[in-house]
Amino acid sequence: xxxxxxxxxxxxxxxxxxxxxxxxxxxxxxxxxxxxxxxxxxxxxxxxxxxxxxxxxxxxxxxxxxxxxxxxxxxxxxxxxxxxxxxxxxxxxxxxxxxxxxxxxxxxxxxxxxxxxxxxxxxxxxxxxxxxxxxxxxxxxxxxxxxxxxxxxxxxxxxxxxxxxxxxxxxxxxxxxxxxxxxxxxxxxxxxxxxxxxxxxxxxxxxxxxxxxxxxxxxxxxxxxxxxxxxxxxxxxxxxxxxxxxxxxxxxxxxxxxxxxxxxxxxxxxxxxxxxxxxxxxxxxxxxxxxxxxxxxxxxxxxxxxxxxxxxxxxxxxxxxxxxxxxxxxxxxxxxxxxxxxxxxxxxxxxxxxxxxxxxxxxxxxxxxxxxxxxxxxxxxxxxxxxxxxxxxxxxxxxxxxxxxxxxxxxxxxxxxxxxxxxxxxxxxxxxxxxxxxxxxxxxxxxxxxxxxxxxxxxxxxxxxxxxxxxxxxxxxxxxxxxxxxxxxxxxxxxxxxxxxxxxxxxxxxxxxxxxxxxxxxxxxxxxxxxxxxxxxxxxxxxxxxxxxxxxxxxxxxxxxxxxxxxxxxxxxxxxxxxxxxxxxxxxxxxxxxxxxxxxxxxxxxxxxxxxxxxxxxxxxxxxxxxxxxxxxxxxxxxxxxxxxxxxxxxxxxxxxxxxxxxxxxxxxxxxxxxxxxxxxxxxxxxxxxxxxxxxxxxxxxxxxxxxxxxxxxxxxxxxxxxxxxxxxxxxxxxxxxxxxxxxxxxxxxxxxxxxxxxxxxxxxxxxxxxxxxxxxxxxxxxxxxxxxxxxxxxxxxxxxxxxxxxxxxxxxxxxxxxxxxxxxxxxxxxxxxxxxxxxxxxxxxx
Numbered sequence: 001x002x003x004x005x006x007x008x009x010x011x012x013x014x015x016x017x018x019x020x021x022x023x024x025x026x027x028x029x030x031x032x033x034x035x036x037x038x039x040x041x042x043x044x045x046x047x048x049x050x051x052x053x054x055x056x057x058x059x060x061x062x063x064x065x066x067x068x069x070x071x072x073x074x075x076x077x078x079x080x081x082x083x084x085x086x087x088x089x090x091x092x093x094x095x096x097x098x099x100x101x102x103x104x105x106x107x108x109x110x111x112x113x114x115x116x117x118x119x120x121x122x123x124x125x126x127x128x129x130x131x132x133x134x135x136x137x138x139x140x141x142x143x144x145x146x147x148x149x150x151x152x153x154x155x156x157x158x159x160x161x162x163x164x165x166x167x168x169x170x171x172x173x174x175x176x177x178x179x180x181x182x183x184x185x186x187x188x189x190x191x192x193x194x195x196x197x198x199x200x201x202x203x204x205x206x207x208x209x210x211x212x213x214x215x216x217x218x219x220x221x222x223x224x225x226x227x228x229x230x231x232x233x234x235x236x237x238x239x240x241x242x243x244x245x246x247x248x249x250x251x252x253x254x255x256x257x258x259x260x261x262x263x264x265x266x267x268x269x270x271x272x273x274x275x276x277x278x279x280x281x282x283x284x285x286x287x288x289x290x291x292x293x294x295x296x297x298x299x300x301x302x303x304x305x306x307x308x309x310x311x312x313x314x315x316x317x318x319x320x321x322x323x324x325x326x327x328x329x330x331x332x333x334x335x336x337x338x339x340x341x342x343x344x345x346x347x348x349x350x351x352x353x354x355x356x357x358x359x360x361x362x363x364x365x366x367x368x369x370x371x372x373x374x375x376x377x378x379x380x381x382x383x384x385x386x387x388x389x390x391x392x393x394x395x396x397x398x399x400x401x402x403x404x405x406x407x408x409x410x411x412x413x414x415x416x417x418x419x420x421x422x423x424x425x426x427x428x429x430x431x432x433x434x435x436x437x438x439x440x441x442x443x444x445x446x447x448x449x450x451x452x453x454x455x456x457x458x459x460x461x462x463x464x465x466x467x468x469x470x471x472x473x474x475x476x477x478x479x480x481x482x483x484x485x486x487x488x489x490x491x492x493x494x495x496x497x498x499x500x501x502x503x504x505x506x507x508x509x510x511x512x513x514x515x516x517x518x519x520x521x522x523x524x525x526x527x528x529x530x531x532x533x534x535x536x537x538x539x540x541x542x543x544x545x546x547x548x549x550x551x552x553x554x555x556x557x558x559x560x561x562x563x564x565x566x567x568x569x570x571x572x573x574x575x576x577x578x579x580x581x582x583x584x585x586x587x588x589x590x591x592x593x594x595x596x597x598x599x600x601x602x603x604x605x606x607x608x609x610x611x612x613x614x615x616x617x618x619x620x621x622x623x624x625x626x627x628x629x630x631x632x633x634x635x636x637x638x639x640x641x642x643x644x645x646x647x648x649x650x651x652x653x654x655x656x657x658x659x660x661x662x663x664x665x666x667x668x669x670x671x672x673x674x675x676x677x678x679x680x681x682x683x684x685x686x687x688x689x690x691x692x693x694x695x696x697x698x699x700x701x702x703x704x705x706x707x708x709x710x711x712x713x714x715x716x717x718x719x720x721x722x723x724x725x726x727x728x729x730x731x732x733x734x735x736x737x738x739x740x741x742x743x744x745x746x747x748x749x750x751x752x753x754x755x756x757x758x759x760x761x762x763x764x765x766x767x768x769x770x771x772x773x774x775x776x777x778x779x780x781x782x783x784x785x786x787x788x789x790x791x792x793x794x795x796x797x798x799x800x801x802x803x804x805x806x807x808x809x810x811x812x813x814x815x816x817x818x819x820x821x822x823x824x825x826x827x828x829x830x831x832x833x834x835x836x837x838x839x840x841x842x843x844x845x846x847x
Contacts, residue, residue, distance in 0.1 A: 159408045161388050163416045164605070170376070170385045173277065173404025178286040182270040184298055189285060190269060191353055192305030195341030196334070197312060198228050201269075202352060205260045230256040232272040277404040278308065279315030280370060294368045302354060303362040306338040316389050316400040320370040320462040335364055370462060380419045382461025387469055388412060391604045395617040407610045412603045413451030418444065418723055422456040425688075425718035430711070433701045441468040441582035441689040442719060447590035450599030450623070453684065453723070455583065465693070468582040472566065473691035475576035476708065477533045478585060478667025478676040481592065481638055482554040483574045484530060484538075486545040488634040489553065492526075493739030494641060498537035499746055500524035506539050508570050513539050523745045530641040531649035533666060535575055540744055542574035550574070556629035558587035558598045576667055582687045585678045589664070590685035592642070595733065596635040599626040633736035639663045640735035646679065653713040654679055656720060660729040664716070666708035672698050677712040682730040684723055688712040 159172040194201050204227065226234070233255050259268065278288035285308065289297040292311075293304050300308070311318040313334065321328045339362055345353025376382040388410060392398040398406070426440045442456040458467035465471050488494075500521030503512035515521070515535050521528070529537035542550055547569050555561055563584060567577035587601040600622050607615045617623070642663035645651040651666045654677055664679020674691040675698060690698055690712050698706050 159403055159406055159410060161384060161410045161412060164411070164413050165416070166411070167416060169412065169414065169416070170381045170388075172385060172389060172410075173281065173283065173406075178284060179274045180270075180284075180286045180297055182266045185270070185273060185285060186298060186300060186305070187352075188302040188305040189273075189297060189300050189308060190305075191342045191345065192302065192307070192309035192338055193269075193273065193312070194228075194309070195306060195345060195353065196309035196338035197231075199341045199345050199353075200348075201228055202265055202349070205257060227256060228272050229260050229268050232268055232275065233259055275405075276312060277315055277401045278311060279319030279400070279404075281404075283405065292367050293365070301365070302342075302358075303365045306335055306342065306362065307365050307367075309338045310334040314400065315404070316386075322463055332364055376461065378420075379423055379459075379461070380457060383455070383457030383466055383469075384412070384414065384419075386461065387455075387457075387466065388604060391602065392607070395602065395604065395619055396607060396615060397618060408615075409608045410604055411606045411608075413446070413449070413453060413605050414603055415453050418454035418719075421719055421722040422454045425715045425722075426456070428718045429714035431701045431703070435692070435699050437692045437694050437696070438698070439465075439467045439471050439473070439689075439691045439693055440715075441471060441473075441691070442686065442715065443468045443581070443583040443586040444684055444686040444719070444723065445583075445586040445590045445601055447594035447680065447683070447685050448599065450587070450590070450601045450626070451605065452583070452601060452603040454719075470581060471691070471693070472563070472579035472581050473674040473689060474669035475578055475580045475585065476667030476669040476674060476676055477535075477538075477576055478665045478678045478687075478708065479554070479576035479578060479580075480530065480533065480538050480574060480667075481589070481642060481665050482557060482559070483542050483545065483550050484526060484641060485557070485592075485630050485634055485638050486550045486553040487526065487541050488637050488738055489630050490545055490549075491739035492541070492544065493737060493741050494526045494637055494735070495737075495741040496526055496739070497523050497741075497743045497745045498526070498529060498534075498540050499744070500529065500534045500537050502536050504536045504539075506543060506571055508543070509539065509572050513572070513575075527641045527644055530665070531644040533645075533650055538574040539571045542571045544744060547571055547573055553629065554588065556598060556627060557591040558601065558629075559584050576669060582689045585676070585687035585689070586685050589678050589680050589687065591629050592635050592639055592663070593680040593682060593685050594626075594635075595632040596628055596630045597626045598629045599623070631738070632733070633738045636733040636736045637738055639732050642679075643732065650707070650709040651677055651679065651713050653709055654716050654720075656681075656717060656724065658721075658724070658729070660724060661732050662720070663732065664713075666713065668706070668708045672706040674698070675706055675708040675711045677708045677716045679713075679716055679720075681720070681724060681727075682732060683727055684720070686716060686720055686723070688715045688719070690715075 161169045161172060163169050198204070230253070263271075273285040275284065277283055278285075278291070280288075280291040282288040282291040286297050288308055289295055289300055289304075292308065293300065310331065311334075314330075317327060318331050318334075321331050339354075339359050342354040343356045343359050346355055347353075376385070389400070389403055392403050392410065393400075422442045422444070425442065426434075436459075440456055440458065442454075443452065444454045445452055455466075455468040457469070458465070458471075487496075500515070500523065502515035502518050502520050505512050513536050516533070521532065521534055521537075524532075524534055524537055526537070526541070528534070529541075550573060551564050551569065555564070559578075559580065563578055563580055566579040567573065583601060587598075590601075591598040600619055602617075602619075602623070604617070607617075609615065640663075642665055643661065645665055646654050646662045651664055654662060654664055656662055660681060662679055662681050664677060667676030667678070668674070673695065674689060676687070676689045678685075678687040680686065690700075690708075692698060698711075700706055700711060703711065
């Protein structure tokens, strides 16, 4: 070290007040923070300077060419720092080589970033340049407004819906439009549309960056991100397909930017408002003004203009909205959004929009009555229209605009004759004078394909609900087959024994479970439990299998997952507490008919564009293979048990007149608020459900005891007789007798019976021999309770029969689901019994 540097170092030592080398040598040599003042000063000194010093020393130590000079300077500097810092001990330990960071004190991430930022910047720069260049090339190559022609058939975009035989069922959308000039469109309409669709239309270019980003980040929940210019280009100009590809979207954006530069805002609005679909078959703003308000567009008020802007987003849902419905609340909210948008427009630019004081005076407008075209003269055609529109949205990702103006040909699986027969079945099977509140649900599904063959929508197709496709009601005991299938999957065989007595307490159920009419059956197997719909046995089965696994089986069989949110999960789901639609049940039972494989339900079988090219749905893979819900053997055993319901059980009213095999299950909810029969042949699965829109108890003129087996089963028979006419009689598979015979009933007490009174165990089938029905266990006749001792001939006054009615019609307390589904044996005299007091009228009621 030079003399000058040593003097400077000594000066620093003196200035520090440390006392120089004498004080340094006198201080204890204990290392670390405990060494007196050294720890204090080390805490005060900035850590960054310490680390920099360490790095500096480490750097000098690593210089192998410095030799003696490096060692001498290091010693002098080190001694100076120790003196200045007041550090006791032998100074700092030299930094060790090989520590994390390779001696530079930085972590691996910082080292990586220090090396990677330059290459990354280069890559980003090159990518940006290429993107700009690509955009420029695309912008130059794509045609402009004057070069792009209107789509072929822009004046005739109607979509045609066909029955399965190719006959036209209904058309969707408009077949013509009436154009208006921009000077015919008043500011009230323009403000209403912009307030709803694009408030910054006049300030933004053809593409909204913020809107596009918002759509991407929200997954489309906060708008689609398309500007009015983009929508206009997509709806009117040729060259933009309807697919959802990134290429198409990029092309749309470039064309929209080009149109925004070449066309005035007035031209864009004029083209847009003349091509947009508004519902009610109205294609363009003039047709919409006539359809909703019966006036020309020039006469539309500000409130009506906001309404027309509000319905652009969901024209199919808003074309006919019932007062007080949920959809009306959505529409009013949307109208308020358009009005608020006009206020925001004015606040930003007073040349557009409306002042808040004026907007607050606006009232939700009255609309003209919706009078559908003559194509809806048949009851079911309107329901077909709404059902097909919804399926095109769900399975083909179509918008209402695309459906109405796309010019597609949509073929369905619907049979016109069966659509007619579905409605007539209720008229034939039920008495006249049914209350208007009655919901008559019927849906029929082909098990092999999942195709919907027919359904009964109800009365008014313009209403929000469809009696068969969307209206839900408690399934009652018609849910029990899913419990049965779950048990069979877990090797609980059909011959397994359960306690059929009533009432019974079960864990997880708040109140005792009762059978219909509180009847006790004693020990019963699963065939008897299904045939007689014994609640107590099925709740026990649900406990043994696990309610969550029952849900899984039902879901795999075709019940939508959202239906499991309609009731709490517990053992009493075996009694049908879930609310289901007729289509849910027809689809679910079709899985049993299709040997355990569920095919997704659908009615649209093909969609073709104007050039004949067929479009692929988003569920094409599932339609190809289906999904196995349970094994074919489980399906065969469940079918065997359900065939007993039709053959002498609670659903014997459903037996078909030609004697062909049929299987099914009845269902009656608590207090008879719903009555079901769901059944199938090998070729067709059909569900019939009766309920009320107001949730009250069913009322059927002339019928006292309402059960699915005595009402809905008759409707099922009427429809299936027509549906199966001319079809070959196919047989169900023989039962496979899966699982083991298990005992879940009470331990039997010694009865003193002789061995000859017991069933012959040698008659049980061995594993190599498939049993026949003669080998089923003999049904056990339950002991009669004191209330069972009255015979039909004793005291059979009308009051006696009425006392036999069960207001619960099923589960009783804690049940919420179905019971025996037909009047109990005590309340149904045998054939030939005569009531000595009731007279012929009372006897006729039961026969």
